[in-house]
Amino acid sequence: MNFRAVNGPFLYTAYEKDLAVRTFPVGPENPSFRPLEEISPLLRNAVLISEDGAFFRHRGILIDPFRESISANLRERRFVRGGSTISMQLVKNLYLKQYKTVARKVEEMIITWLIEENRLIPKERMYEIYLNIIEWGPGIYGAEEASRFYFNKGASELSLSEAIYLACIVPRPKKFFYLFDQEQHLRPWLQAYYRIISSKMVQRGMIDQQEQDLLVPGVRLTGPARLLLRGAEPTPEEPFDILDENEE
Numbered sequence: 001m002n003f004r005a006v007n008g009p010f011l012y013t014a015y016e017k018d019l020a021v022r023t024f025p026v027g028p029e030n031p032s033f034r035p036l037e038e039i040s041p042l043l044r045n046a047v048l049i050s051e052d053g054a055f056f057r058h059r060g061i062l063i064d065p066f067r068e069s070i071s072a073n074l075r076e077r078r079f080v081r082g083g084s085t086i087s088m089q090l091v092k093n094l095y096l097k098q099y100k101t102v103a104r105k106v107e108e109m110i111i112t113w114l115i116e117e118n119r120l121i122p123k124e125r126m127y128e129i130y131l132n133i134i135e136w137g138p139g140i141y142g143a144e145e146a147s148r149f150y151f152n153k154g155a156s157e158l159s160l161s162e163a164i165y166l167a168c169i170v171p172r173p174k175k176f177f178y179l180f181d182q183e184q185h186l187r188p189w190l191q192a193y194y195r196i197i198s199s200k201m202v203q204r205g206m207i208d209q210q211e212q213d214l215l216v217p218g219v220r221l222t223g224p225a226r227l228l229l230r231g232a233e234p235t236p237e238e239p240f241d242i243l244d245e246n247e248e
Contacts, residue, residue: 010027036124040157043131043158044127047170055086059117061085061087086127094129096108138173147162150176150219151222152223164193164197177229186219195217
């Protein structure tokens with residue numbers, strides 16, 4: 001397998017339950033593709049803090065979170081925690097089937113180690129691909145499509161509140177509507193998430209204290225996504241735990 005092939009433009013196929021649902025180019029041929037520098041630094045940093053704060057410092061695998069996730073999965077006899085770094089998420093999306101088994105997780109770790117240890121794909125390119133291919137809603141892939149779907153604006157134009165909102169739905173993008181009440185306002189319990197992410201962004205020098213002080217923990221959807229809001233409460237069968245943080 002030529003892992004370096006993704007350093008240039010390539011075709012990506014998104015899968016759902018191992019069925020191909022969409023194929024699109026990752027590169028200039030795709031009008032929704034955005035180079036890393038054309039994606040708002042607020043979004044880049046919010047996703048980084050939310051998903052894998054140590055991404056640019058580690059070599060693909062964080063042993064302690066992964067060990068904890070395996071232990072939790074074995075205790076529950078099902079996959080309740082992922083423990084995946086951004087590198088591992090990217091490997092899963094690019095090279096592996098989507099089913100969840102211990103064997104697939106081990107394969108994911110091996111490929112991640114090979115890529116990171118041999119520096120086959122630069123970190124910046126890995127993150128650029130990640131932000132352009134991850135699912136961000138029903139049939140919505142990448143930062144540009146997500147920005148237009150939720151806020152009717154480009155990925156370079158997002159506010160801090162909008163960036164943190166997009167970061168919080170990465171784990172369960174198709175359930176975004178659970179975050180809103182009947183009046184289409186973000187639910188109050190999300191204030192904790194906004195506080196956690198913005199505080200870490202201040203600590204890392206990604207925003208200043210004044211930006212955090214002025215942050216209003218809420219958004220109004222102005223894109224097509226607003227038509228899908230249900231105002232439904234999360235149920236035990238459909239949990240939405242977004243405060244499960246990765247280690248930095």
